[in-house]
Amino acid sequence: MIGGRHKNLIASSGKTNNVLDCEDGITVSLKEPKGMRLWEKLKYQLVEYHSLPGYLRDNEFILGYYRSEWPLKQVFLSMFSIHNETLNVWTHLIGFFLFLFLTIYTAVRAPMVVDFNSLQHLPKMIRSADLHKIHSELLNCMPSLPNMPDLLKFKNELRTSVTSLDFSSMSGWKVMELLSKCLPEQFSHANKSENHVLNGVKYEMVDVMAPLVVHPITRWPFFAFLGGAMFCLLASSTCHLLACHSQRLSYIMLRVDYAGIAALIATSFYPPVYYSFMCNPFFCFLYLGFITLLGIATIAFSLLPFFQKPEFRSYRASLFFAMGLSGVAPIIHKLILHKNQPEALQTTGYEILMGILYGLGALIYATRIPERWRPGKFDIAGHSHQLFHVLVVAGAYTHYRDGLVYLKWRDLKGC
Structure with a gap:
């Protein structure tokens, strides 16, 4: 108690402070910022389940730490x-x-999704491939095919692309498309035999190179x-x-x-x-x-x-x-x-x-x-x-x- 026994306590609020007038004539002044901070802490406290309004009661087994009707x-x-x-x-x-x-x-x-793990042996196969024989075979069925220098350029690009794993700019895409169109039966997996060789190019290489003709869906x-x-x-x-x-x-x-x-x-x-x-x-x-x-x-x-x-x-x-x-x-x-x-x-x-x-x-x-x-x-x-x-x-x-x-x-x- 302040100054003796109190029978009445009246609180009046202003813009700058709160004043408590007591019966014994003693006035206690509270600064508003401190009072407001205390009010904010009390106002936004977490509550228990039984204190929630009905629309927030969803799980009765979670008993506490709820927020209830807080400002945004x-x-x-x-x-x-x-x-x-x-x-x-x-x-x-x-x-x-x-x-x-x-x-x-x-x-x-x-x-485009390509399994690059399957290409780890591709450089070696390219070096061993006889591109002149591929070119000759393609010329038989498609005389309008580009000249040999373009195939050699494709070979160099393919080596670089395998190293950098970047197939987006290869001019060889057209060559591979021509391969698949010109030699459909050779590119068919159903006709593959273990020791069969297509004009000096092992089917192992064809199996790896053919999927590179990707048409993204x-x-x-x-x-x-x-x-x-x-x-x-x-x-x-x-x-x-x-x-x-x-x-x-x-x-x-x-x-x-x-x-x-x-x-x-x-x-x-x-x-x-x-x-x-x-x-x-x-x-x-x-x-x-x-x-x-x-x-x-x-x-x-x-x-x-x-x-x-x-x-x-x-x-x-x-x-x-x-x-x-x-x-x-x-x-x-x-x-x-x-x-x-x-x-x-x-x-x-x-x-x-x-x-x-x-x-x-x-x-x-x-x-x-x-x-x-x-x-x-x-x-x-x-x-x-x-x-x-x-x-x-x-x-x-x-x-x-x-x-x-x-x-x-x-x-x-x-x-």
Whole structure:
């Protein structure tokens, strides 16, 4: 007490200070900046689960460290502070920047996919090849072929290109195209024998050089997947950051988040379906149309108000899981159609791993493991939604590697 026993305490506020008038005639002056700082600290404290408004109550096993109805400025700044959504924000925000980098890298550095490991013995084979005999054979079927100096120039360029791994400016592309057109039966793998020699050039060299005649296929299905992944990751990160601001913003952001998940699953089908069935347009458009319509229907369903309620958590997970499970049909069809292609098995392995990662993430999300075992112990780190985020990024990256195999396969072999 100040100056004895108090019966009444009246606080009056001004622009410059706060004044406390006591019954005993003692006045205590508090400077406003200190009082305001104390108020700010109290106002933006983290709260416990039972203090949350109903729309923010989603996981009763996470007991504390919640932000509740903060102003937008403090909400944005909270991405650099510790609370139970910090890792949810950053796991997918880092994932977004990872896929942004992969998109730029793929567009700039990998316009054509060539297995350079198979070219390690190419310089030696070029030196041992008799280009005069190749030229003579080509002249027999195509008299308009450029003169021998051009072939010698091609030989020198090929040596330089193998050393620098840069095939973008080789004049020899035209020569290799003429080889494939002029000598189709010799370039056919079906007629290859181990000891057969084509005019002094071993088939080993032909097998290595022929794939260099690359006609890059369209990249839009691959970039559609990368776009879907980036949209999903950025939408999720933004949702976890902003949903605590108000009920209306939470309503909007949750629907954007669900739309992002549906977009990721739908666009994940595009590279496998398009590149597996690009030579079978009927099945290509059938599978692409089906998954696109399913994705649109899922997004529309997620806009319904009841869809975001906590009691529908398992239904949300099951819907997205079923959407992903629909990819089993085109994968089996691909294996039947391309059973003799090693790329079919390789891509299927990636797709199975991706499905396991996504499925495990959905299971953890729906069951809320491990926080349901020890409520309050995983509030900051290690709860189910954070594990779900990590598995989504891992699954999406696995699918990116899968897409690179498809690009290499179709670039080199076409239909």
